[in-house]
Amino acid sequence: MQNKVTEIQITPVKPREGLVGFASFIFDDAFYCSSIGIYTRPQGGYRLTYPIRKPSANNLHIFHPINKEVAQMIEEAVISKYEEVAAIF
Numbered sequence: 001m002q003n004k005v006t007e008i009q010i011t012p013v014k015p016r017e018g019l020v021g022f023a024s025f026i027f028d029d030a031f032y033c034s035s036i037g038i039y040t041r042p043q044g045g046y047r048l049t050y051p052i053r054k055p056s057a058n059n060l061h062i063f064h065p066i067n068k069e070v071a072q073m074i075e076e077a078v079i080s081k082y083e084e085v086a087a088i089f
Contacts, residue, residue, distance in 0.1 A: 005077040
């Protein structure tokens with residue numbers, strides 16, 4: 001099976017502490033991912049953050065990519081869509 005990211009939705013926000021938007025998408029036509037933060041990088045470009053829950057002193061990761069190839073594929077697809085949407089505003 002070929003990994004793919006589809007139905008990417010971007011919600012831009014007023015920039016604050018590097019946060020410029022949120023993303024959601026469908027992964028491999030089987031898994032819906034949402035509440036992914038899009039942040040600017042100090043050296044330029046963007047990075048993604050995945051949702052966590054902080055019930056105590058420790059962070060619990062809700063979901064995130066577990067290998068570099070998938071993480072990079074998701075990042076490229078989401079950032080490309082963000083740049084497309086941001087160009088409209």
